[in-house]
Amino acid sequence: xxxxxxxxxxxxxxxxxxxxxxxxxxxxxxxxxxxxxxxxxxxxxxxxxxxxxxxxxxxxxxxxxxxxxxxxxxxxxxxxxxxxxxxxxxxxxxxxxxxxxxxxxxxxxxxxxxxxxxxxxxxxxxxxxxxxxxxxxxxxxxxxxxxxxxxxxxxxxxxxxxxxxxxxxxxxxxxxxxxxxxxxxxxxxxxxxxxxxxxxxxxxxxxxxxxxxxxxxxxxxxxxxxxxxxxxxxxxxxxxxxxxxxx
Amino acid sequence: xxxxxxxxxxxxxxxxxxxxxxxxxxxxxxxxxxxxxxxxxxxxxxxxxxxxxxxxxxxxxxxxxxxxxxxxxxxxxxxxxxxxxxxxxxxxxxxxxxxxxxxxxxxxxxxxxxxxxxxxxxxxxxxxxxxxxxxxxxxxxxxxxxxxxxxxxxxxxxxxxxxxxxxxxxxxxxxxxxxxxxxxxxxxxxxxxxxxxxxxxxxxxxxxxxxxxxxxxxxxxxxxxxxxxxxxxxxxxxxxxxxxxxx
Numbered sequence: 001x002x003x004x005x006x007x008x009x010x011x012x013x014x015x016x017x018x019x020x021x022x023x024x025x026x027x028x029x030x031x032x033x034x035x036x037x038x039x040x041x042x043x044x045x046x047x048x049x050x051x052x053x054x055x056x057x058x059x060x061x062x063x064x065x066x067x068x069x070x071x072x073x074x075x076x077x078x079x080x081x082x083x084x085x086x087x088x089x090x091x092x093x094x095x096x097x098x099x100x101x102x103x104x105x106x107x108x109x110x111x112x113x114x115x116x117x118x119x120x121x122x123x124x125x126x127x128x129x130x131x132x133x134x135x136x137x138x139x140x141x142x143x144x145x146x147x148x149x150x151x152x153x154x155x156x157x158x159x160x161x162x163x164x165x166x167x168x169x170x171x172x173x174x175x176x177x178x179x180x181x182x183x184x185x186x187x188x189x190x191x192x193x194x195x196x197x198x199x200x201x202x203x204x205x206x207x208x209x210x211x212x213x214x215x216x217x218x219x220x221x222x223x224x225x226x227x228x229x230x231x232x233x234x235x236x237x238x239x240x241x242x243x244x245x246x247x
Numbered sequence: 248x249x250x251x252x253x254x255x256x257x258x259x260x261x262x263x264x265x266x267x268x269x270x271x272x273x274x275x276x277x278x279x280x281x282x283x284x285x286x287x288x289x290x291x292x293x294x295x296x297x298x299x300x301x302x303x304x305x306x307x308x309x310x311x312x313x314x315x316x317x318x319x320x321x322x323x324x325x326x327x328x329x330x331x332x333x334x335x336x337x338x339x340x341x342x343x344x345x346x347x348x349x350x351x352x353x354x355x356x357x358x359x360x361x362x363x364x365x366x367x368x369x370x371x372x373x374x375x376x377x378x379x380x381x382x383x384x385x386x387x388x389x390x391x392x393x394x395x396x397x398x399x400x401x402x403x404x405x406x407x408x409x410x411x412x413x414x415x416x417x418x419x420x421x422x423x424x425x426x427x428x429x430x431x432x433x434x435x436x437x438x439x440x441x442x443x444x445x446x447x448x449x450x451x452x453x454x455x456x457x458x459x460x461x462x463x464x465x466x467x468x469x470x471x472x473x474x475x476x477x478x479x480x481x482x483x484x485x486x487x488x489x490x491x492x493x494x
Contacts, residue, residue, distance in 0.1 A: 010370055122256070
């Protein structure tokens with residue numbers, strides 16, 4: 001059986017996230033599986049590296065599926081892109097090793113969060129950033145706080161409740177990069193895996209620190225507290241994008 | 248009386264262009280004048296540097312209006328941005344000289360046209376580029392052709408019919424820059440003024456040359472012909488943006 005690996009790009013604005021859900025067709029998985037079924041003439045099950053939440057984007061989600069259909073990869077990609085809506089596109093289709101699993105074999109994922117930090121919004125990127133115009137954020141404070149988050153920690157305080165509980169809330173953050181590009185603040189968080197809405201909890205907290213409402217050192221207190229209420233708010237989905245998955 | 252100069256940014260996707268039209272509210276002018284009226288409590292008439300067409304964007308349209316209202320510029324900008332929809336925003340509001348006229352006094356305008364030249368589209372910028380995936384465009388051919396367009400010429404062949412006839416079809420193109428950024432081809436055309444859909448006619452022709460269907464020298468023949476049918480097609484509105492107006 002063939003194991004095919006797709007790299008998928010999507011604008012999550014109008015979707016309820018990656019994962020299939022009962023009662024709605026507005027998920028990336030549902031729509032992509034439907035297009036695959038139409039091309040392959042058989043139902044297939046897509047497994048993705050990360051189940052992005054409602055409204056979250058992906059520049060390079062990785063998903064794999066198995067099929068016996070001998071279709072060429074070029075035809076598959078072209079066919080999918082013809083059937084898929086404007087806000088979901090396949091960037092590449094490749095043959096993978098028979099045992100390749102897009103989630104279990106992911107070594108690290110990088111999420112990118114983009115903040116537009118100026119008084120007025122930008123019409124062109126309005127759906128792909130979080131417009132934060134209330135105060136100027138202090139990048140050196142945010143960077144110092146980010147450094148305290150890198151490493152293996154219990155991230156309970158940054159994890160939204162409501163989703164299925166993980167066995168452990170300990171996760172490893174490998175790197176956090178914070179760059180400035182004009183009025184944009186671009187935060188890249190790399191880790192092996194993340195808890196539910198964890199990146200957005202981290203960004204919401206870094207914003208509180210950047211605007212001076214929390215001290216830089218509050219990160220230590222927040223990590224220790226293991227309580228969601230000790231951290232900052234969950235930053236909006238619009239600014240978040242699954243940037244890269246490494247295997 | 249105060250003469251106020253606004254710099255306005257808009258995503259033209261959902262609009263019928265800048266200019267007010269009978270029978271529709273979906274123009275940038277109509278919606279912005281409506282917001283101004285609500286703030287100033289009097290009707291005002293906005294004059295713009297360039298009347299962008301249906302679907303065309305602006306990064307920095309300049310428009311002025313007269314009022315006796317003593318409102319501060321900061322309040323005006325903030326109030327407008329609160330009332331305006333997500334796809335129209337005021338980047339700046341400034342006092343202008345009493346005789347300042349955004350159209351008559353414009354010394355030069357720069358339009359930017361963005362082509363995404365790869366087989367599959369990009370979901371994030373899909374509304375702000377022209378996705379051209381049929382063939383790889385040859386930039387050196389396009390640049391050579393662009394050089395032949397710079398200067399003062401009769402641009403009848405690049406001008407769409409249908410709009411009000413100008414007295415003369417002679418226009419001066421000061422510069423055409425063609426840059427590559429990954430899979431993007433970014434064409435900037437600077438001139439004193441342009442005929443109806445002239446930039447899109449130029450881009451459509453440069454694409455024909457870039458893909459090898461027209462020779463570079465065809466520009467001379469097309470300019471001489473003074474017939475719209477001699478040039479390439481009008482490139483789609485989605486890729487065009489009024490980038491800058493100089494006074």
